[in-house]
Amino acid sequence: MMESYLGKRKLMSGNGSAPGAEREPTGFQEVALGYGDNAGAEGAEARPRAVVGEMDFFKTEKRKEEAAAGRAHSAAPDDLSINKHDLTINMGLHVGRSKSRSEESIVEDGVSSNEVLDHRETKAELALAKSEIGRLNEENKQLKVMLSRMTTNYNSLHMQVLTVMKQRNNHRGPGGAPSHELNNMDPENKDKQDGSLLPRQFISLGTAAPPDEQRPRSVCADIRGGDCSASPSNTDAAMPPPVDYCPGNGNGVMINSKDVMPLPTFEHHQRHHRAHEMEQRGCSPDDPPPHHVPKGWHPNNKVPKFLPAKGHEPVPEAATMRKARVSVRARSEAAMISDGCQWRKYGQKMAKGNPCPRAYYRCTMAAGCPVRKQVQRCAEDTTVVITTYEGSHNHPLPPAAVPMAKTTAAAASMLLSGSMPSADGSLMAGSNFLARAVLPCSSNVATISASAPFPTVTLDLTQPAPGAQQQQPPQRPDPAQLQAVLAEAARPVPVPQLFGQKLYDPSILSAAQAAAAGTNKVAASADAGDTVSAAAVIASDPNFPAVLAAAIKSYIGGSSSGGGGGAGGSSGTMPPPPASSGGDSNRDDKIGEQES
DNA sequence: CGTGTTTGACCGGCGC
DNA sequence: GCGCCGGTCAAACACG
Numbered sequence A: 001m002m003e004s005y006l007g008k009r010k011l012m013s014g015n016g017s018a019p020g021a022e023r024e025p026t027g028f029q030e031v032a033l034g035y036g037d038n039a040g041a042e043g044a045e046a047r048p049r050a051v052v053g054e055m056d057f058f059k060t061e062k063r064k065e066e067a068a069a070g071r072a073h074s075a076a077p078d079d080l081s082i083n084k085h086d087l088t089i090n091m092g093l094h095v096g097r098s099k100s101r102s103e104e105s106i107v108e109d110g111v112s113s114n115e116v117l118d119h120r121e122t123k124a125e126l127a128l129a130k131s132e133i134g135r136l137n138e139e140n141k142q143l144k145v146m147l148s149r150m151t152t153n154y155n156s157l158h159m160q161v162l163t164v165m166k167q168r169n170n171h172r173g174p175g176g177a178p179s180h181e182l183n184n185m186d187p188e189n190k191d192k193q194d195g196s197l198l199p200r201q202f203i204s205l206g207t208a209a210p211p212d213e214q215r216p217r218s219v220c221a222d223i224r225g226g227d228c229s230a231s232p233s234n235t236d237a238a239m240p241p242p243v244d245y246c247p248g249n250g251n252g253v254m255i256n257s258k259d260v261m262p263l264p265t266f267e268h269h270q271r272h273h274r275a276h277e278m279e280q281r282g283c284s285p286d287d288p289p290p291h292h293v294p295k296g297w298h299p300n301n302k303v304p305k306f307l308p309a310k311g312h313e314p315v316p317e318a319a320t321m322r323k324a325r326v327s328v329r330a331r332s333e334a335a336m337i338s339d340g341c342q343w344r345k346y347g348q349k350m351a352k353g354n355p356c357p358r359a360y361y362r363c364t365m366a367a368g369c370p371v372r373k374q375v376q377r378c379a380e381d382t383t384v385v386i387t388t389y390e391g392s393h394n395h396p397l398p399p400a401a402v403p404m405a406k407t408t409a410a411a412a413s414m415l416l417s418g419s420m421p422s423a424d425g426s427l428m429a430g431s432n433f434l435a436r437a438v439l440p441c442s443s444n445v446a447t448i449s450a451s452a453p454f455p456t457v458t459l460d461l462t463q464p465a466p467g468a469q470q471q472q473p474p475q476r477p478d479p480a481q482l483q484a485v486l487a488e489a490a491r492p493v494p495v496p497q498l499f500g501q502k503l504y505d506p507s508i509l510s511a512a513q514a515a516a517a518g519t520n521k522v523a524a525s526a527d528a529g530d531t532v533s534a535a536a537v538i539a540s541d542p543n544f545p546a547v548l549a550a551a552i553k554s555y556i557g558g559s560s561s562g563g564g565g566g567a568g569g570s571s572g573t574m575p576p577p578p579a580s581s582g583g584d585s586n587r588d589d590k591i592g593e594q595e596s
Numbered sequence B: 001c002g003t004g005t006t007t008g009a010c011c012g013g014c015g016c
Numbered sequence C: 001g002c003g004c005c006g007g008t009c010a011a012a013c014a015c016g
Helices: A002-017 A019-023 A026-035 A043-069 A076-092 A095-115 A119-172 A179-185 A187-194 A217-225 A271-281 A402-416 A433-438 A479-489 A506-520 A534-540 A543-555
Strands: A325-331 A343-350 A357-363 A372-377 A384-390 A446-449 A456-460
Touching: A325 A402, A384 A402, A402 A456
Parallel strands: A325 A456
Antiparallel strands: A325 A384, A343 A357, A357 A372, A372 A384, A446 A456
16 A cells, blocks of 8 residues: 555656656656756757757868868867857857858868869869758757747746746835735736736746846845744644745745645635624624534635725735635546545535536635635536635645645645736646646646636646656555655755745755756756745656646545545535436536435 | 535626 | 626535
C-alpha cells in the first residue's frame, strides 16, 4: 500500500528529477519557444546557436582561417578578436552584417583568386558563398522571429513583475484599494505598463523574477523578516502567512497573520441577509444558528457581495474582490474526490446546460470555514467529475487535506494575483502564462475561465499528463497514497519564498530557478535568498503536475464517501452520471447515492 | 438521538 | 421591472 505507493512516487520523482529527465518534459519544450532562452542556462546557449548560428559561424570562420592560414599565423589575441567579431555577427541577427561579411570574405577571396586561383574556382566559391548568404538570411529571419517572441514574452513577464510590485505598493499604501482590484480592473494602467505587447488575455502571475534592478527584494525581505508567525495550523507551517502582505491574492495564500489558512474569497453575499434574519429572530449574529446552520457557518460572515464590510470589521480583500475558484476535472465513477476534508452537502441544483445536478458542499471541519466546493459531472462526459473549490480553510487541516488545499490555494492565488482574464474564457492559447504555469507539462491540462463571475483555474486531470501516466496504478489506491503524494508535493522547504509563498520542494526549487533563469534572464542567479513565485515553482517542476495528476487520478478511481479519515467523513454524495446508473436527473431531487 | 442528506423555497445578481 | 439562474437556507427525512 504505502510502500507500493511510495515506490511509485519515487518512480515519479525519479523520472522527473533525473538530470536527464528534467529537461525532457514537454512542458519545457512547449514553453521553450515562448521563452526563447528558456532552454536552460547551460543548454540554451548552445542549442539555438548550434542550429542557427553556430554552423555559419564556424563555416565563415573556417573560411577565414583558411584564407588567413596562408598569410600569417595569428596569435591568440587575434583569434580572440576575430571570434568576438564573428560572435557579434552570429548573435546579432544582422543580416546585412553577415552578408557583408560574407561578401567581404568573398571579395577577399576573389581578389586573391585573380592573382592566384583560376576563374572557375572563384565562381564556384562565389556560388557557394551566395547560397550561404541565402541560408544566412533565412536563419536570420528565424532568429528575428525568435527574438520577437522572446521580447514579447519578456515584456509579459516584466509586466507581471510590475503588476506584483504595484499590488504591493497598493497594499502597503494607506487606505489603498485592494491591490487585486486595482490590478484587475485597471486596464489603463496595464496598457501603460506593458506597452501593448501584452496579449489581451495575459494573466499576470508574478511568476517571473523581475530584472535584477527591479526585483522587489526589499519587499520580499520584509515579508520574510516579518513575523511569519505561523498559523495555528500545524499544516500551515508550510505556508506561513506573511504579515501584512496580501498582494491581491484573494486567495489568501498570503494572508494576515492571525488567520490560519488563507482566506481567499468566500461567500459574503449572504452575510448581510443572514444577519438581518438573525436580527429578526432576535438573536445576535454571533449566536449559534438555530437549526441546521452549520457551526462553521457564522452569520457574521455574511456581507453583501462586493460591498465593503461595515463597522469594525476590516475590509477583507475578499469582500471586494472577485472570487477565485479552482476547478479540478477528473475521471471518476465515484461520487467525488476525497481530498481529506469533511464536507457537508447543503444543496443541490440543476445547473443550466448540464443534465447532471450540481452538488454544493461546505467544509465542516471547523467553525466558520468558508471553503465550499461544488461537484458536478461534466455534461459532455459524465464520467468526468468537476470539483470546484472556493475559498481557503481557516483552520488546521489534517495532513490528508493539506496538499489539495494548498494546491488549490496556490492556483487560486496565482490567478488572483494576476490581472483580469479576458471575457472569452480560455487563456490557454498563446501566451497564457498561468495556464502553462499551473500545469506546464500538458498544455491541455490547465485552463482559465472567466466566463463565470469568478475567475476559475481548471486543472484538467482527465488527460494524461506526461510522465504521469506510467505511474497510474491500475486500481484504486489507498487514500493515504493520494495524501502522501500530495503531501510530498506540498512539502515545504524553508528557504525560498516569493510573494509570501514558499517553495515546496527542493527539486522544485532548482527547477524553478532554472525556469526563472531561462524564462526571464533574470533569476539565473537565484540563490537561497532570491525568490521564486509559486507559479514559477509549479510551472517549472515537471513533477508537480504529473505527481498531482497521477495521484488524484489514481485515487479518484473509486473513493467512496470516506472523506478521508477522520470523523464521520464527508458524506458527500454526488449524483451518478445519468447514463450510468440510471441517473434520471429530471429534477434536483431523487438523485442521491442512497439508491445504490 | 445525533449527524448528514434531501429538496422546495428563497434570495440576490444580472441581463434584457 | 421582470424573469432567469446560481447559490443557499432550512424543515423534513434518513441513517447508524
